[in-house]
Amino acid sequence: MSELSVFSDTNLPPSAQNLLESSILPHKIIISSKPSLSLLTSVDSDPNFLLADIAFGQPNINDILNSKKLKWIQISSAGFARYDTEDFRGEMKARGIIVTNSSSVFTESCVEHVFAFMLANQRNLPNALEARIKNTDPEWSRFRHESKLLIGQNVLILGYGSIAIRLVEVLKPFRMKITGMRRKPRGDESIPIISSENLPKALREADHIINVLPENSDSKHFFNSKRFEDCKQGAVFYNIGRGATVDQSALYESLRSGHLAAAWLDVTEPEPLYENHPLRNLKNCFITPHVAGGYQEEFTDLVRHFLDNFRRYQKGEYLLDRII
Amino acid sequence: MSELSVFSDTNLPPSAQNLLESSILPHKIIISSKPSLSLLTSVDSDPNFLLADIAFGQPNINDILNSKKLKWIQISSAGFARYDTEDFRGEMKARGIIVTNSSSVFTESCVEHVFAFMLANQRNLPNALEARIKNTDPEWSRFRHESKLLIGQNVLILGYGSIAIRLVEVLKPFRMKITGMRRKPRGDESIPIISSENLPKALREADHIINVLPENSDSKHFFNSKRFEDCKQGAVFYNIGRGATVDQSALYESLRSGHLAAAWLDVTEPEPLYENHPLRNLKNCFITPHVAGGYQEEFTDLVRHFLDNFRRYQKGEYLLDRII
Numbered sequence: 001m002s003e004l005s006v007f008s009d010t011n012l013p014p015s016a017q018n019l020l021e022s023s024i025l026p027h028k029i030i031i032s033s034k035p036s037l038s039l040l041t042s043v044d045s046d047p048n049f050l051l052a053d054i055a056f057g058q059p060n061i062n063d064i065l066n067s068k069k070l071k072w073i074q075i076s077s078a079g080f081a082r083y084d085t086e087d088f089r090g091e092m093k094a095r096g097i098i099v100t101n102s103s104s105v106f107t108e109s110c111v112e113h114v115f116a117f118m119l120a121n122q123r124n125l126p127n128a129l130e131a132r133i134k135n136t137d138p139e140w141s142r143f144r145h146e147s148k149l150l151i152g153q154n155v156l157i158l159g160y161g162s163i164a165i166r167l168v169e170v171l172k173p174f175r176m177k178i179t180g181m182r183r184k185p186r187g188d189e190s191i192p193i194i195s196s197e198n199l200p201k202a203l204r205e206a207d208h209i210i211n212v213l214p215e216n217s218d219s220k221h222f223f224n225s226k227r228f229e230d231c232k233q234g235a236v237f238y239n240i241g242r243g244a245t246v247d248q249s250a251l252y253e254s255l256r257s258g259h260l261a262a263a264w265l266d267v268t269e270p271e272p273l274y275e276n277h278p279l280r281n282l283k284n285c286f287i288t289p290h291v292a293g294g295y296q297e298e299f300t301d302l303v304r305h306f307l308d309n310f311r312r313y314q315k316g317e318y319l320l321d322r323i324i
Numbered sequence: 325m326s327e328l329s330v331f332s333d334t335n336l337p338p339s340a341q342n343l344l345e346s347s348i349l350p351h352k353i354i355i356s357s358k359p360s361l362s363l364l365t366s367v368d369s370d371p372n373f374l375l376a377d378i379a380f381g382q383p384n385i386n387d388i389l390n391s392k393k394l395k396w397i398q399i400s401s402a403g404f405a406r407y408d409t410e411d412f413r414g415e416m417k418a419r420g421i422i423v424t425n426s427s428s429v430f431t432e433s434c435v436e437h438v439f440a441f442m443l444a445n446q447r448n449l450p451n452a453l454e455a456r457i458k459n460t461d462p463e464w465s466r467f468r469h470e471s472k473l474l475i476g477q478n479v480l481i482l483g484y485g486s487i488a489i490r491l492v493e494v495l496k497p498f499r500m501k502i503t504g505m506r507r508k509p510r511g512d513e514s515i516p517i518i519s520s521e522n523l524p525k526a527l528r529e530a531d532h533i534i535n536v537l538p539e540n541s542d543s544k545h546f547f548n549s550k551r552f553e554d555c556k557q558g559a560v561f562y563n564i565g566r567g568a569t570v571d572q573s574a575l576y577e578s579l580r581s582g583h584l585a586a587a588w589l590d591v592t593e594p595e596p597l598y599e600n601h602p603l604r605n606l607k608n609c610f611i612t613p614h615v616a617g618g619y620q621e622e623f624t625d626l627v628r629h630f631l632d633n634f635r636r637y638q639k640g641e642y643l644l645d646r647i648i
Contacts, residue, residue, distance in 0.1 A: 135614050
């Protein structure tokens with residue numbers, strides 16, 4: 001294969017940047033003059049983009065549409081809302097441009113994060129870390145009994161992708177009843193899958209509702225007042241997908257009234273949620289700042305994942321995490 | 325079997341008390357006039373104790389030694405330091421008194437608690453819940469990279485009993501290297517077991533050191549300066565056994581210097597640790613107030629476990645959780 005030019009706009013630490021540059025040789029790398037500020041934000045237009053065969057990062061949509069050379073884009077995040085429109089998908093297909101994302105890099109981390117949320121919830125951990133109770137006080141027994149075992153409970157996962165698949169694996173020793181919801185069931189899922197028509201019944205039965213829905217035109221405020229009302233009294237809601245999939249006013253109301261026992265959110269609208277936002281004033285709403293996918297080796301693994309696909313691309317093999 | 329008298333000193337909630345009393349019929353229950361304040365403290369002497377064939381709770385040692393009728397004691401906790409002396413063991417054996425504890429009631433809860441600790445540590449959860457970082461700040465990436473994946477790490481469990489056995493099961497999907505230390509290896513353990521002679525090497529290799537040692541004369545301040553120095557730089561220490569097994573000054577020094585990355589303690593000396601205790605002033609020391617074994621159905625399950633053994637006792641079967 002002739003020399004390829006890879007445009008990279010990710011602001012990588014030196015070790016990951018060196019790994020990328022040295023491993024791409026003898027192919028060429030074009031470093032964006034304005035690297036992306038984070039794995040979640042688009043970069044500005046860059047004239048050198050037009051020289052690239054391949055783009056790795058959060059490429060500017062106009063640059064993509066203006067390019068005549070581009071063959072493959074690997075997005076450096078798991079979410080890809082900016083690119084997930086009918087128009088963009090159609091344009092990519094028409095031009096034969098492959099689009100992959102980096103979801104498998106973040107899978108394990110996201111699963112460990114939501115599992116940490118679940119166990120911290122069951123063990124009443126934020127309150128327990130603050131508690132100063134003597135074990136002869138009547139309060140001690142009451143406090144202990146606020147914890148609930150995870151084992152045997154009922155879980156509903158919305159969005160069946162790599163996170164759901166791995167989550168089912170790690171929850172296995174806890175013998176939970178796990179159901180999933182997926183837009184287009186394929187029949188090869190590891191758990192029973194319901195359609196959105198059967199969602200009210202599934203919500204009524206679930207102790208833990210795990211939202212991993214991607215952000216797109218179908219999922220905007222998917223969790224609205226009606227859906228929260230459908231939830232079982234005392235259920236716990238988790239969001240590690242995208243903030244836009246939740247109507248936060250409806251969530252607030254459900255938490256305030258005690259209908260939902262608690263919510264654990266890694267994603268919100270906006271991020272971070274401003275300090276005096278109503279959700280911040282609830283004792284049963286726990287928020288982390290979009291860090292579920294983060295871990296020590298994150299950038300090195302992002303580069304390794306790209307390089308894996310780069311080798312596959314050159315050999316004409318199927319690319320991992322293909323989305324278009 | 326003729327009528328048996330069961331002495332109960334546990335301060336049970338009404339539903340659990342009713343379950344106990346109704347299920348014991350036609351046998352007799354003797355309720356202590358001074359029920360135990362908690363599952364961890366001994367009761368005062370009670371003259372009616374001498375009428376009991378069976379004691380369920382935290383019976384007074386002098387009452388036990390003075391009894392002529394007693395055949396079986398079921399302790400309502402997992403720990404049994406008060407009863408775990410050579411003298412007491414010898415006396416019980418000589419008199420043919422069986423002693424059981426309630427460890428299997430607390431196993432799942434303790435395992436979920438230590439697992440919550442491990443995942444909260446890996447996900448940097450206490451800090452993440454406080455963080456207000458915008459995802460375009462350089463700080464955001466740095467914060468994300470403070471998290472570490474649990475998968476593939478090295479775990480050492482000190483004390484191989486029902487908690488260790490179940491912990492190994494629930495950690496299985498995380499493909500960790502797990503080693504145990506046990507006073508008397510039996511050869512049927514589900515993980516490689518080391519003796520205390522090989523502990524320095526095992527401590528040097530472990531990312532997570534989980535202390536489930538019981539309190540007895542051998543385990544007093546088992547974790548001293550030398551043992552903490554043997555730990556790998558950056559290791560995390562967990563204690564869900566008993567506070568007395570740790571030299572807290574040595575633990576403080578190891579945490580303060582950063583040799584241990586963090587400690588997560590459910591048990592301390594004393595409990596609760598007073599507010600200005602040095603360990604309370606460390607940002608890498610996380611303490612819960614001896615609640616690992618607690619959960620919503622705890623007392624009902626304690627009674628069910630006793631009733632299960634009560635049926636076994638009447639049939640002459642082997643009793644569960646026998647310790648003497």
